[in-house]
Structure formats: structure tokens, C-alpha cells
Amino acid sequence: MKKDFLCVLSLLAVLSACHENTLSLNLDDVSSCSASNLSSSSRSLLNRNSSSSWTPVGNSEDPGFACSESTKKLGLFIDSRDGHVYRTVTIGNQVWMAENLVYKNYNHEDPYAYSWIEAIDSVATGCHSGELFVYDGIAFGNCPIARPAQGLCPDGWHLPTADDLQALVDFAGGPKYAGKYLKSTMGWEGVGNGVDCFGFDLMPSTKDGFVEILSSDVRSYGDVITLVMSKYNAHAEFSTSMKEYAFGNVVRCIQGEGKKGLDLQIHRAENTYTGTFDSLIDARDGHVYKTVDIGGWVWMAENLAYGSKETYTYEEMIDAPVTGCYLDSLIWGDDYGMWNSCSAELPIQGICPDGWHVPSSYEWNVLSAFVNGLDNADDFAKGAFTGQMLKSTSGWPSGKNGLDAYGFGAKPANGEDEVRFWSSTDSPTKWDWFGNIYMVIGADSAGLEVYEINRYNNSGYPVRCLKDGENQQPSPYIYSSVGCDKPTPYSGAYxxxxxxxxxxxxxxxxxxxxxxxxxxxxxxxxxxxxxxxxxxxxxxxxxxxxxxxxxxxxxxxxxxxxxxxxxxxxxxxxxxxxxxxxxxxxxxxxxxxxxxxxxxxxxxxxxxxxxxxxxxxxxxxxxxxxxxxxxxxxxxxxxxxxxxxxxxxxxxxxxxxxxxxxxxxxxxxxxxxxxxxxxxxxxxxxxxxx
Incomplete structure (x- = not known):
């Protein structure tokens, strides 16, 4: 028996040696292409790439797997980088490591605990903690890692995506029961042990009776998606945390070639917009506005002028009589302006004409990504080129005029060097006061900024309306999860x-x-x-x-x-x-x-x-x-x-x-x-x- 085991190890070592070359992709390896006179219709905001398309699957009844040693399809794998031998397991059509990764672990207290920054291999991707990732003048809230991301996994393996983890949960009984069949038969406190039906052998980590498996997916402005199981139930549920705080998690690699480096293409316009404009007649006052199609979304190409005004206060912009979003209703006690969000649902028409609405911060974000030449950047933060692409070719301080590559024509008021557009998205400010996420286009840069609003600082700012349409709000991030069954009082006989x-x-x-x-x-x-x-x-x-x-x-x-x-x-x-x-x-x-x-x-x-x-x-x-x-x-x-x-x-x-x-x-x-x-x-x- 021992001789056979050593033979298997020897064979695995030979096979592993054949894959010692690590695929790496540096910044220089990523091509940046520009398109002269790129028309706004050649790329679409409505067809942006998404790193994951998984949907929740819930099981209401325990599938009752007949678990035995015969249900475990086990194997062995040697990591050629350090010689570590891992057990592997086949679950459905996936092959997983049946042990937590230990390669290059920096946590001396727990050899299985990684931060997302470590797991994603920040040295190769440039996704360092605590700073925006900057590439070709574009600053990202999330790092555009290659998909599927190899991260710290060995060659031939990669970090699981949320889709991979969802498929695992679905096969193992659904979110209500997958923990029972994936957790180890020992090591969990109290009644928390599982039956380990498939040999996945998942143990709790340092998180006090919990374990979180890292995925490579990062969404919603830096939220890392993890799969969580606990000692308290048999559930397997998804959770998120900011990547800077996603530490103490385990890595379970899944078989399949992964990539290192970036997953990024840039298609940036280089000339002033020469396309056509359409028009909008505001039925309320007959005012005619130029409109322009930018990537499939139709924007006003000039500022709203309803009521013969050029700027609007928060309550005017949000249409407070309709939405109920008065500043006086958003205060706490004597601390006027303390954070309390407006409850109006997006999209908010606000002061815009029928069929149009005040853009949300998400919509401004996607527009910014698009004019920077990015197709897959829902998580875009801001870019040095945003202003250049959206600013008009005149009206700015000397030497600061823009290219106006998409016909947006943003222009400041006379004598000013920035223009601040309203969004319909509220946000707490640094000191937890009520604020708005503005699209700020300055002489040298552009991006989303949060500023406080109160009765002393409720200045008027211009509005650019966006035409109503499908897919203009982010898809809700719905994770496979299950609530608790409601306990009912005893109704039996005494x-x-x-x-x-x-x-x-x-x-x-x-x-x-x-x-x-x-x-x-x-x-x-x-x-x-x-x-x-x-x-x-x-x-x-x-x-x-x-x-x-x-x-x-x-x-x-x-x-x-x-x-x-x-x-x-x-x-x-x-x-x-x-x-x-x-x-x-x-x-x-x-x-x-x-x-x-x-x-x-x-x-x-x-x-x-x-x-x-x-x-x-x-x-x-x-x-x-x-x-x-x-x-x-x-x-x-x-x-x-x-x-x-x-x-x-x-x-x-x-x-x-x-x-x-x-x-x-x-x-x-x-x-x-x-x-x-x-x-x-x-x-x-x-x-x-x-």
C-alpha cells in the first residue's frame, strides 16, 4: 500500500514538472488601442462585459444524499512550486482542492487564511490594497483582473468565480443544505459538524465558527464576494466585504487554466464628435434641447433650462413635492444635515421631462467608463480622460478646453473652471452628513465626488437629463441565500x-x-x-x-x-x-x-x-x-x-x-x-x- 502511494506521488511529480512555466501578464502585455473618429454607436453601454452571470438556486427540501465513501471521488495533486501535496475531489463536473491552499501564506497565526489582496496575487495584477488601481490615466475602484483569475493557485488551477461557487452549492443541496454536505465531520463547535458527503472536508477558519471561501469576483465598488458557512446552520450563503477588509479567508482552488495580470481593453476616441444630434421638446414649456446617443444611452447635450433657470437646488432637482425628499425631513435632531437617505426609488425623474430622469451615480459612472474607452468597467472610479472627452471645445480657461469626443458639450459658468452636475444618488459625507454624489468635471480632471448639502450649503447646480431605457440601473447582486425557518410556539397536547x-x-x-x-x-x-x-x-x-x-x-x-x-x-x-x-x-x-x-x-x-x-x-x-x-x-x-x-x-x-x-x-x-x-x-x- 505504501509503495503504491509513493508511485502515485512520483507520477504526479513528473506531471507537475511539465507545467512549471507560469503564465504571467504584465502591464506592457496589455494592448491599448485607440480608434480614430470612433463613433458612439460602434460600442454600446448596454452590452458591457460582466464577470459573472450567476443566479440564485434555492432548495427548500433536504436532498438527503446517500453519503458514503463511494460518493467521494478523490485524487492527489502536487504543487510544483513548493512540493505541497493536496487532496482533490470531483463534485459534479468540477474538480476542487479538498484542502485549503497554503502557498505563500503570510498569516503566521493561521496558515490557511488569506486576504483577497494576497489571494489575487497583487504582485502580478497590481491590485494593491488601499489605493485606486491606475492604468493609462484611468483610476479604478476595482482592479480589472484577468478572468478566470489564477491568483495564487498553481498552474492548471484558478481562484473560483462566484459562478463556480454557486455551481458547487447547487450540486451539494442548495443554499439551505449545502453546508451540511460540504462541511467536515469534525472541528465545528456544538452541532455544527457536517457529513462531508463528497470529501470537500471544509473546516472552520479563525472567524469564530465560520469559514469564508474567497472568490475572484469583486463587485459594487470593491466588495469581494465570499461563500460563508457557519457552526449555526447548514446554510451556504454568499456575502461581501470591501477588499481591504477581506482577510482571514480560505482559498480553495478549482481545476482549470487561470490567467494572471489584467483583463482590459481600451477603445478611446481621438477627435471631436462629428455625428448627429437629435432633439427633445419639453412639453411643459416648449423648450427644445439637443440630445446625443452615447453608447446606446441618450443624453441631453445641453443643460436643463426648465423654469428659465440654469441651476437647481437639491429639493428642486429631486422634485421634493413628489418624492418627499425635503432637506428638513432628512435631519436628525438639532444636527441639521446629518445623514438620512432619501427613500425615493431609482430612477428618479426629478425635475426632468416625462420619459427622462436625473442620472444616478451608477449611470454617471458607466458613462465615464465608456468615454474613457472601457467596455467592462461597471466598477470604474474616475479617469483623467473623462473631462477631456466630455468637455466642450470652448468656454474653459485658457488651455483647458476639451475634445468633446461624444457631443456632450460640458461647459462651466462664466469665470469658473469646473462644472458640477447633480445625480439622483445621495451619500453620507465624511462626517456622516447628508450629501449628494456629483459628477464633477474640472479643468484638469473629472469624476464622482461627494459633497455635503444643508440649508447653508444648498447651492444650485446644473442638471443633465438621461432618457429612460432598459438596463440603465445595475443588476441587483442577488446571492444564493436562505432565511431561517420561523419557529412556531408549541401546539401539542400537555x-x-x-x-x-x-x-x-x-x-x-x-x-x-x-x-x-x-x-x-x-x-x-x-x-x-x-x-x-x-x-x-x-x-x-x-x-x-x-x-x-x-x-x-x-x-x-x-x-x-x-x-x-x-x-x-x-x-x-x-x-x-x-x-x-x-x-x-x-x-x-x-x-x-x-x-x-x-x-x-x-x-x-x-x-x-x-x-x-x-x-x-x-x-x-x-x-x-x-x-x-x-x-x-x-x-x-x-x-x-x-x-x-x-x-x-x-x-x-x-x-x-x-x-x-x-x-x-x-x-x-x-x-x-x-x-x-x-x-x-x-x-x-x-x-x-x-
């Missing part, structure tokens, strides 16, 4: 038992094989010490009594007893499994807490346990066993007590130093099993059937 000692009747419920009291015990032990509960002061018996340990041991009626630690552990495990199966959105303790009586957050009582916040009591005794002090939900030295809680005694044998207790509250740790003091403390009792 049993009833009468305590012959005092006639009190208690409800009972069977929870996965153990029959529990649903009500706290109320029996007043003769000659013993008991207390009224701390949660409902209107009745000593409403939520049962609190018992010191001595009385608790003998308090349950005949045929019933205190639960033992193992029974409480089983209750907690069953609750957490139910919580996991529901999707992990609520605290697991919610399933045990009653639907009323809690101060801040009611439970859903799905399991019928019905815990109420009866509290716990600490007390002091004198030498005659007389209670001298009582403290509900706090120690004597504490100034303030804790919030609502429920506490229940568990039976412990005499070999233990202290008994145990089950605690529930409304905090982030809603279920707790721990040792309890057997002196000066009193808890509730839930008896179990013998």
Missing part, C-alpha cells in the same frame, strides 16, 4: 399531573423522550425554607417557588424527581440541534422560553418547555437559621441585579463538591449548564418523571 400533597396541578411535556414539568414547582416544603419567586411579585405561586438545595432534594412529588445533569445536557443538545435545523437565527434559548413574561425579548416556546423568568435568590441566615437578608438576581455586594432569568436545580450525587443548575436568560449566552452553590442560594424546580 399532560397533567396532580400533586396529592397540596392539590396543585402541573402541565407536563415530553421533549425527545424525557417528560418534564412545564410549570415551576409550587410545593411549600413543611418545616423547610422556600421563597416566593423574583419574577412575579403578584403571587407567590404564580411562577412557582425558589428552593435552597436542602429543600430541593426532597421537593418533587412521588413518581417524579430532580433532573440529572445528563438529562439537562440532552435537553440542551436537542434544543441546539433544533435551533441549527431552523437556520440558527434566534438564540437557542428562545425555543425553551415562554412566549410572555420576559422583560425584553419573549421566547417562542417551540419545544413546550415554557421557561419563565422566576429568577434566583441569594439569602443570609443568622445563627438560628432565620433569614436576615434576601437578594433577588444579585449578590449582596452588587449594586444592580441582572435581568430576567430562569434557573433550575439539577440532581447531583454526594461525590460532587457542588450541585449543578440549568440557567436561561435573554443575553447572548441564553443556555448555560454550570455548577451552583449549595448554600445561600435558591432556584426553581422542574421535576422529571421517574
Amino acid at each position: 399532560g397533567l399531573v396532580t400533586d396529592e400533597r397540596d392539590g396543585n396541578v402541573y402541565r407536563t411535556v415530553n421533549i425527545d423522550g424525557t417528560v418534564w414539568f412545564v410549570d415551576n414547582l409550587k410545593y411549600d416544603v413543611p418545616g423547610g425554607l422556600t421563597f416566593c419567586n423574583c419574577g412575579d411579585t403578584t403571587s407567590c405561586d404564580a411562577w412557582g417557588r425558589l428552593y435552597p438545595w436542602t429543600e430541593a432534594k426532597v421537593a418533587c412529588p412521588a413518581g417524579w424527581r430532580l433532573p440529572i445533569l445528563e438529562e439537562a445536557q440532552h435537553l440542551v443538545a436537542f434544543t441546539r440541534q433544533t435551533h441549527y435545523d431552523l437556520g440558527g437565527c434566534n438564540y437557542d434559548g428562545d425555543l425553551l422560553r415562554a412566549t410572555e413574561g420576559w422583560k425584553y425579548e419573549q421566547g417562542n416556546n417551540m419545544l413546550g418547555f415554557g421557561a419563565v423568568p422566576a429568577g434566583l435568590k441569594y439569602f443570609e441566615l443568622d445563627g438560628f437559621s432565620t433569614v436576615t437578608e434576601e437578594y433577588c438576581n444579585k449578590w449582596p455586594w452588587e449594586v444592580n441585579g441582572g435581568g430576567g432569568r430562569a434557573s433550575f436545580w439539577l440532581y447531583s450525587d454526594t461525590l460532587k463538591r457542588r450541585p449543578d443548575a440549568l440557567f436561561l436568560d435573554e443575553s447572548s449566552k441564553p443556555i448555560d449548564l454550570s455548577s451552583a452553590s449549595d448554600v445561600k442560594t435558591a432556584y426553581s424546580i422542574r421535576c422529571v418523571k421517574e
Whole structure:
């Protein structure tokens, strides 16, 4: 067996040696072509390349794969760069590394954790962190990496795209159940382990019970797309984070040749526009405007002049009487101008004529990319050529006139060296004040800028309207995801038992094989010490009594007893499994807490346990066993007590130093099993059937 394994390794080493040459593509390798007298109709804004076209697929039912060793199609691969041997696995028609990449890892605390900057191989792509990527005078919000991106993956492999990860999720049971079949059978906290049906063997990373697999896709102004799985449920869901903060993630390479370097072509016009203009008659006042088709989008080729005005305030531009976007409605308290977005949906017609609208920042962005000569730059930031292409050939300060290559004809007011056009997109400013994303065309540069708007700074700016049309807003980034199933309150039947000692009747419920009291015990032990509960002061018996340990041991009626630690552990495990199966959105303790009586957050009582916040009591005794002090939900030295809680005694044998207790509250740790003091403390009792 060992000999066969070594033979396989030797063969893999020979095969890997045949692929040692790494494909690299430097800036000089990317051609920049310009087109003389390039007409605006020869390229289209409406057919921009997209790095991914995947759509969500959701499974509502567990496919119930018959998982066994025979379902795992495993292999081996040697990375010729460092000799590391990786297990591989075939899942559907994809071949994945069955282990996390470790090549060139810079994180010494976790050898599997990469930032997106590292994974994409920023040295080869130029996609460094914290700065805009600049190429041929164009500054990008996102780096235009080659697709599919090899990144740090070995030759013959590449970083997965969002499409690749989506296909993996779909094959493995859909977003609701893929985590179950892809996660490892060990290493996850609590009930979070998977069944590893295909050999993908995904372990949690350093992110406290989560793992995020990096994709090469970056969208929405620098958001890196990752696939997330957690200890809380079986879901496999997509998430995003800014690339500068996308660190601590794992890389799983997928088989298939990848590329390094850039994926960029430039088709830039070099001459002033000589094409035709159309016209628009504003039905409101009869004003006639020139219009021009730029890449399939029709723009006004001159500024709006409705109402005989040249500039408009924010409320005029946004048409506040229609949209309700008054500055006075966007303030918080006395801090006039603090950020609070206008809720009007895009596209916003605003002050534009019917059939036209105020451009969004996205539409300005795409126009900027287009006139810079880019076909695939939804994530474009700004370029040195934007102004040159959009500025008029006259009217600017000496030496600053533009080429006006597309007939847009942007011109400043007399004596000024920039023009600032409104967008319909609001944005918080640096200090979280209300602002707008303007298209600013200056004497030397052009791009989108955010400026504050308030009652003291609500200057008028020109408007350029854009004709309504299809595909003018970005496609929503819909990731395959699934919400939690809504827990429903217990609707089953309760049993009833009468305590012959005092006639009190208690409800009972069977929870996965153990029959529990649903009500706290109320029996007043003769000659013993008991207390009224701390949660409902209107009745000593409403939520049962609190018992010191001595009385608790003998308090349950005949045929019933205190639960033992193992029974409480089983209750907690069953609750957490139910919580996991529901999707992990609520605290697991919610399933045990009653639907009323809690101060801040009611439970859903799905399991019928019905815990109420009866509290716990600490007390002091004198030498005659007389209670001298009582403290509900706090120690004597504490100034303030804790919030609502429920506490229940568990039976412990005499070999233990202290008994145990089950605690529930409304905090982030809603279920707790721990040792309890057997002196000066009193808890509730839930008896179990013998």
C-alpha cells in the first residue's frame, strides 16, 4: 500500500514538472488601442462585459444524499512550486482542492487564511490594497483582473468565480443544505459538524465558527464576494466585504487554466464628435434641447433650462413635492444635515421631462467608463480622460478646453473652471452628513465626488437629463441565500399531573423522550425554607417557588424527581440541534422560553418547555437559621441585579463538591449548564418523571 502511494506521488511529480512555466501578464502585455473618429454607436453601454452571470438556486427540501465513501471521488495533486501535496475531489463536473491552499501564506497565526489582496496575487495584477488601481490615466475602484483569475493557485488551477461557487452549492443541496454536505465531520463547535458527503472536508477558519471561501469576483465598488458557512446552520450563503477588509479567508482552488495580470481593453476616441444630434421638446414649456446617443444611452447635450433657470437646488432637482425628499425631513435632531437617505426609488425623474430622469451615480459612472474607452468597467472610479472627452471645445480657461469626443458639450459658468452636475444618488459625507454624489468635471480632471448639502450649503447646480431605457440601473447582486425557518410556539397536547400533597396541578411535556414539568414547582416544603419567586411579585405561586438545595432534594412529588445533569445536557443538545435545523437565527434559548413574561425579548416556546423568568435568590441566615437578608438576581455586594432569568436545580450525587443548575436568560449566552452553590442560594424546580 505504501509503495503504491509513493508511485502515485512520483507520477504526479513528473506531471507537475511539465507545467512549471507560469503564465504571467504584465502591464506592457496589455494592448491599448485607440480608434480614430470612433463613433458612439460602434460600442454600446448596454452590452458591457460582466464577470459573472450567476443566479440564485434555492432548495427548500433536504436532498438527503446517500453519503458514503463511494460518493467521494478523490485524487492527489502536487504543487510544483513548493512540493505541497493536496487532496482533490470531483463534485459534479468540477474538480476542487479538498484542502485549503497554503502557498505563500503570510498569516503566521493561521496558515490557511488569506486576504483577497494576497489571494489575487497583487504582485502580478497590481491590485494593491488601499489605493485606486491606475492604468493609462484611468483610476479604478476595482482592479480589472484577468478572468478566470489564477491568483495564487498553481498552474492548471484558478481562484473560483462566484459562478463556480454557486455551481458547487447547487450540486451539494442548495443554499439551505449545502453546508451540511460540504462541511467536515469534525472541528465545528456544538452541532455544527457536517457529513462531508463528497470529501470537500471544509473546516472552520479563525472567524469564530465560520469559514469564508474567497472568490475572484469583486463587485459594487470593491466588495469581494465570499461563500460563508457557519457552526449555526447548514446554510451556504454568499456575502461581501470591501477588499481591504477581506482577510482571514480560505482559498480553495478549482481545476482549470487561470490567467494572471489584467483583463482590459481600451477603445478611446481621438477627435471631436462629428455625428448627429437629435432633439427633445419639453412639453411643459416648449423648450427644445439637443440630445446625443452615447453608447446606446441618450443624453441631453445641453443643460436643463426648465423654469428659465440654469441651476437647481437639491429639493428642486429631486422634485421634493413628489418624492418627499425635503432637506428638513432628512435631519436628525438639532444636527441639521446629518445623514438620512432619501427613500425615493431609482430612477428618479426629478425635475426632468416625462420619459427622462436625473442620472444616478451608477449611470454617471458607466458613462465615464465608456468615454474613457472601457467596455467592462461597471466598477470604474474616475479617469483623467473623462473631462477631456466630455468637455466642450470652448468656454474653459485658457488651455483647458476639451475634445468633446461624444457631443456632450460640458461647459462651466462664466469665470469658473469646473462644472458640477447633480445625480439622483445621495451619500453620507465624511462626517456622516447628508450629501449628494456629483459628477464633477474640472479643468484638469473629472469624476464622482461627494459633497455635503444643508440649508447653508444648498447651492444650485446644473442638471443633465438621461432618457429612460432598459438596463440603465445595475443588476441587483442577488446571492444564493436562505432565511431561517420561523419557529412556531408549541401546539401539542400537555399532560397533567396532580400533586396529592397540596392539590396543585402541573402541565407536563415530553421533549425527545424525557417528560418534564412545564410549570415551576409550587410545593411549600413543611418545616423547610422556600421563597416566593423574583419574577412575579403578584403571587407567590404564580411562577412557582425558589428552593435552597436542602429543600430541593426532597421537593418533587412521588413518581417524579430532580433532573440529572445528563438529562439537562440532552435537553440542551436537542434544543441546539433544533435551533441549527431552523437556520440558527434566534438564540437557542428562545425555543425553551415562554412566549410572555420576559422583560425584553419573549421566547417562542417551540419545544413546550415554557421557561419563565422566576429568577434566583441569594439569602443570609443568622445563627438560628432565620433569614436576615434576601437578594433577588444579585449578590449582596452588587449594586444592580441582572435581568430576567430562569434557573433550575439539577440532581447531583454526594461525590460532587457542588450541585449543578440549568440557567436561561435573554443575553447572548441564553443556555448555560454550570455548577451552583449549595448554600445561600435558591432556584426553581422542574421535576422529571421517574
